Amino acid sequence: xxxxxxxxxxxxxxxxxxxxxxxxxxxxxxxxxxxxxxxxxxxxxxxxxxxxxxxxxxxxxxxxxxxxxxxxxxxxxxxxxxxxxxxxxxxxxxxxxxxxxxxxxxxxxxxxxxxxxxxxxxxxxxxxxxxxxxxxxxxxxxxxxxxxxxxxxxxxxxxxxxxxxxxxxxxxxxxxxxxxxxxxxxxxxxxxxxxxxxxxxxxxxxxxxxxxxxxxxxxxxxxxxxxxxxxxxxxxxxxxxxxxxxxxxxxxxxxxxxxxxxxxxxxxxxxxxxxxxxxxxxxxxxxxxxxxxxxxxxxxxxxxxxxxxxxxxxxxxxxxxxxxxxxxxxxxxxxxxxxxxxxxxxxxxxxxxxxxxxxxxxxxxxxxxxxxxxxxxxxxxxxxxxxxxxxxxxxxxxxxxxxxxxxxxxxxxxxxxxxxxxxxxxxxxxxxxxxxxxxxxxxxxxxxxxxxxxxxxxxxxxxxxxxxxxxxxxxxxxxxxxxxxxxxxxxxxxxxxxxxxxxxxxxxxxxxxxxxxxxxxxxxxxxxxxxxxxxxxxxxxxxxxxxxxxxxxxxxxxxxxxxxxxxxxxxxxxxxxxxxxxxxxxxxxxxxxxxxxxxxxxxxxxxxxxxxxxxxxxxxxxxxxxxxxxxxxxxxxxxxxxxxxxxxxxxxxxxxxxxxxxxxxxx
Amino acid sequence: xxxxxxxxxxxxxxxxxxxxxxxxxxxxxxxxxxxxxxxxxxxxxxxxxxxxxxxxxxxxxxxxxxxxxxxxxxxxxxxxxxxxxxxxxxxxxxxxxxxxxxxxxxxxxxxxxxxxxxxxxxxxxxxxxxxxxxxxxxxxxxxxxxxxxxxxxxxxxxxxxxxxxxxxxxxxxxxxxxxxxxxxxxxxxxxxxxxxxxxxxxxxxxxxxxxxxxxxxxxxxxxxxxxxxxxxxxxxxxxxxxxxxxxxxxxx
Numbered sequence: 001x002x003x004x005x006x007x008x009x010x011x012x013x014x015x016x017x018x019x020x021x022x023x024x025x026x027x028x029x030x031x032x033x034x035x036x037x038x039x040x041x042x043x044x045x046x047x048x049x050x051x052x053x054x055x056x057x058x059x060x061x062x063x064x065x066x067x068x069x070x071x072x073x074x075x076x077x078x079x080x081x082x083x084x085x086x087x088x089x090x091x092x093x094x095x096x097x098x099x100x101x102x103x104x105x106x107x108x109x110x111x112x113x114x115x116x117x118x119x120x121x122x123x124x125x126x127x128x129x130x131x132x133x134x135x136x137x138x139x140x141x142x143x144x145x146x147x148x149x150x151x152x153x154x155x156x157x158x159x160x161x162x163x164x165x166x167x168x169x170x171x172x173x174x175x176x177x178x179x180x181x182x183x184x185x186x187x188x189x190x191x192x193x194x195x196x197x198x199x200x201x202x203x204x205x206x207x208x209x210x211x212x213x214x215x216x217x218x219x220x221x222x223x224x225x226x227x228x229x230x231x232x233x234x235x236x237x238x239x240x241x242x243x244x245x246x247x248x249x250x251x252x253x254x255x256x257x258x259x260x261x262x263x264x265x266x267x268x269x270x271x272x273x274x275x276x277x278x279x280x281x282x283x284x285x286x287x288x289x290x291x292x293x294x295x296x297x298x299x300x301x302x303x304x305x306x307x308x309x310x311x312x313x314x315x316x317x318x319x320x321x322x323x324x325x326x327x328x329x330x331x332x333x334x335x336x337x338x339x340x341x342x343x344x345x346x347x348x349x350x351x352x353x354x355x356x357x358x359x360x361x362x363x364x365x366x367x368x369x370x371x372x373x374x375x376x377x378x379x380x381x382x383x384x385x386x387x388x389x390x391x392x393x394x395x396x397x398x399x400x401x402x403x404x405x406x407x408x409x410x411x412x413x414x415x416x417x418x419x420x421x422x423x424x425x426x427x428x429x430x431x432x433x434x435x436x437x438x439x440x441x442x443x444x445x446x447x448x449x450x451x452x453x454x455x456x457x458x459x460x461x462x463x464x465x466x467x468x469x470x471x472x473x474x475x476x477x478x479x480x481x482x483x484x485x486x487x488x489x490x491x492x493x494x495x496x497x498x499x500x501x502x503x504x505x506x507x508x509x510x511x512x513x514x515x516x517x518x519x520x521x522x523x524x525x526x527x528x529x530x531x532x533x534x535x536x537x538x539x540x541x542x543x544x545x546x547x548x549x550x551x552x553x554x555x556x557x558x559x560x561x562x563x564x565x566x567x568x569x570x571x572x573x574x575x576x577x578x579x580x581x582x583x584x585x586x587x588x589x590x591x592x593x594x595x596x597x598x599x600x601x602x603x604x605x606x607x608x609x610x611x612x613x614x615x616x617x618x619x620x621x622x623x624x625x626x627x628x629x630x631x632x633x634x635x636x637x638x639x640x641x642x643x644x645x646x647x648x649x650x651x652x653x654x655x656x657x658x659x660x661x662x663x664x665x666x667x
Numbered sequence: 668x669x670x671x672x673x674x675x676x677x678x679x680x681x682x683x684x685x686x687x688x689x690x691x692x693x694x695x696x697x698x699x700x701x702x703x704x705x706x707x708x709x710x711x712x713x714x715x716x717x718x719x720x721x722x723x724x725x726x727x728x729x730x731x732x733x734x735x736x737x738x739x740x741x742x743x744x745x746x747x748x749x750x751x752x753x754x755x756x757x758x759x760x761x762x763x764x765x766x767x768x769x770x771x772x773x774x775x776x777x778x779x780x781x782x783x784x785x786x787x788x789x790x791x792x793x794x795x796x797x798x799x800x801x802x803x804x805x806x807x808x809x810x811x812x813x814x815x816x817x818x819x820x821x822x823x824x825x826x827x828x829x830x831x832x833x834x835x836x837x838x839x840x841x842x843x844x845x846x847x848x849x850x851x852x853x854x855x856x857x858x859x860x861x862x863x864x865x866x867x868x869x870x871x872x873x874x875x876x877x878x879x880x881x882x883x884x885x886x887x888x889x890x891x892x893x894x895x896x897x898x899x900x901x902x903x904x905x906x907x908x909x910x911x912x913x914x915x916x917x918x919x
């Protein structure tokens with residue numbers, strides 16, 4: 001075990017960071033928790049719909065942890081390493097039970113058990129929820145527990161402190177972090193036996209997104225620049241239903257559709273009638289028509305693409321000058337409206353329209369980063385999950401620096417299923433704690449106290465000099481306007497539909513923005529609560545990560561999950577006769593096998609001053625062989641048949657499983 | 668030049684320094700809120716008199732009124748900036764919109780205040796469920812739909828501070844924990860497991876700075892953005908404090 005004085009630094013006080021902090025505190029480890037906002041105001045509060053796990057009700061219908069794993073990796077287009085996902089799904093029921101014990105006000109059945117709803121990408125009602133503010137309720141429960149540990153002296157919170165970078169010793173091992181007090185602007189070092197990054201996503205790279213104002217990617221960029229690898233950067237989830245706004249895009253939870261909400265547009269473009277007076281025959285419920293099995297609950301990437309397609313290609317947007325479709329809850333009973341109270345209130349408050357009587361207008365918005373800082377895992381060969389307590393789990397390539405929550409890349413592959421993020425955050429936070437303890441107790445771990453003050457002071461000085469240089473910088477560029485330009489070009493070209501030419505243009509634009517950033521001057525040169533400085537510093541990180549995202553997207557010539565490149569889509573079978581369909585399905589499967597051979601790989605970016613250096617790493621698909629993701633695809637059934645036959649017979653489809661086996665040894 | 672809105676901001680550079688008003692002509696956008704206006708000022712930090720200034724310091728995070736960060740006084744009323752729609756504000760007061768920091772907390776800078784006293788109050792009332800540990804112990808207690816529906820509104824408290832800002836009893840001369848913390852005390856005292864610590868919470872709620880400091884002005888409930896039944900929580904806490912005092916009397 002770690003010696004009694006060894007401390008851990010947790011960067012970020014959202015669900016993942018708080019879960020890690022309370023678990024470490026419970027084990028007697030002192031935690032310094034660094035957060036840019038009071039932890040209770042972290043972005044986790046924005047999660048609305050719920051948290052997934054297998055439960056007694058779904059089990060009755062044949063559900064299992066294995067099926068949760070299957071839905072998750074299938075929904076993620078098989079880009080996740082499967083052992084961590086399996087471990088998470090296995091822990092699901094226990095995590096919900098614990099949250100229940102901590103007092104989360106989950107909705108109840110008449111007998112007093114937790115109620116569940118259905119979310120996208122599954123046929124089961126796995127999602128436990130607390131009104132429409134599940135994330136808020138979960139983080140409050142963890143905040144309360146951390147306050148308890150704070151009272152006991154095991155957690156020290158540094159709220160309104162900003163992470164500036166990790167401190168690495170001569171051997172490249174992490175020995176602490178440098179952070180800055182956002183009020184006094186004091187910069188200091190925090191020594192630590194191990195550090196865990198739990199800083200969340202980086203949606204602000206896209207300007208306006210559904211993310212909170214602190215989700216800049218600042219911490220991720222700083223860790224990346226210090227040598228931590230960044231994985232699967234190009235996988236960005238665009239949520240199908242957001243409320244367009246002037247300052248941000250506000251999430252309209254998937255639970256609106258989970259509870260029966262229907263997406264439609266008038267069949268007549270920009271039909272000027274009141275939506276309530278448009279008869280059923282004149283409405284196009286395009287998700288239901290195109291995806292009869294899942295209907296409005298297709299996975300997010302698909303719903304997003306369809307809404308985009310309806311508005312952009314079919315020009316069926318509800319409004320003339322603005323892209324949007326109807327999300328209609330008006331037919332639902334008042335009891336259901338009550339369950340959705342929280343999100344309906346948000347719509348009403350921000351749009352000044354009552355969604356109970358008038359259909360909402362929504363459009364997709366950047367929502368979640370599936371990619372993130374790279375981290376490792378160790379497979380448990382007996383269970384197929386992760387080996388409990390292994391220091392490799394969630395540790396990055398920088399020894400002693402761990403990554404959890406949205407900040408990591410492990411759980412959601414090419415696309416995240418709704419209500420899996422709260423689970424992955426709490427799970428990874430809980431799971432990482434003993435792994436960090438074992439790391440600190442190991443030979444390489446050692447104590448940060450053994451290192452001379454010069455190591456820490458040197459880093460503090462370096463960051464202080466960088467700050468002074470930024471404060472004194474003269475120039476004619478405005479950081480806020482540069483940020484808008486970056487967000488606009490990223491949103492236009494590197495979201496729902498990606499064309500190589502446009503992504504190349506985006507990369508040139510990013511380069512231009514990078515040059516101009518060198519001339520971005522502060523309007524506030526003060527040394528007290530300088531938010532201008534904090535934002536401008538983070539803009540540098542956003543630019544660095546934007547390149548990782550765009551370059552990764554450019555290089556990945558395929559369609560996978562949220563990464564959609566029409567030029568590289570495998571043509572679906574469309575023959576008129578059965579034999580022709582079968583032949584084409586075979587060709588489709590050949591192409592699919594070739595594509596997986598090349599691209600069923602994690603994208604790994606490493607920082608160099610000249611831009612990211614890319615490599616690709618095999619994915620551990622040792623539990624469930626990858627198969628075509630055929631939601632709504634024409635000829636889906638025959639493709640699935642052909643693929644199954646190949647898997648069973650070890651035919652040409654075997655290439656995919658082979659690459660899986662290869663991955664086991666190299667992962 | 669597009670249409671503009673005049674926004675007056677009460678500015679203060681340092682915690683104990685003096686304050687001043689600055690006005691900005693902010694570009695109007697349909698549907699805009701106060702956070703949009705503050706973002707615009709950050710990008711164009713020039714007053715109506717043409718004076719170059721620093722961006723306004725303020726707290727903001729989720730912009731969906733679930734984090735509580737962007738609380739300030741807008742046209743004299745305490746509320747979140749994200750849900751303050753400019754067009755609505757202009758209907759009431761067409762010439763200008765005023766932004767001031769919350770009045771009951773130390774100003775850090777401009778519109779940013781230090782609300783740590785609220786979190787300290789949550790610690791004092793032990794606003795948590797005292798579980799044995801985080802190992803697997805099965806599900807929590809069964810809870811009726813009615814009990815869940817009664818507890819849920821209380822759990823939506825963002826610790827934003829509107830209630831204490833509007834409360835005449837909460838100020839730097841009193842030790843009052845305020846309506847939000849009392850309501851959290853009630854929430855956990857009514858939880859099937861949380862109630863095991865009820866006496867410890869009541870020792871605080873019935874003690875100095877507790878329920879006795881409430882002057883029953885009922886301002887709290889009027890300004891709560893989440894419509895939390897704070898007066899009801901305070902009434903419950905008051906009754907519980909009486910019972911607690913009697914119990915203490917006989918067991919002392």
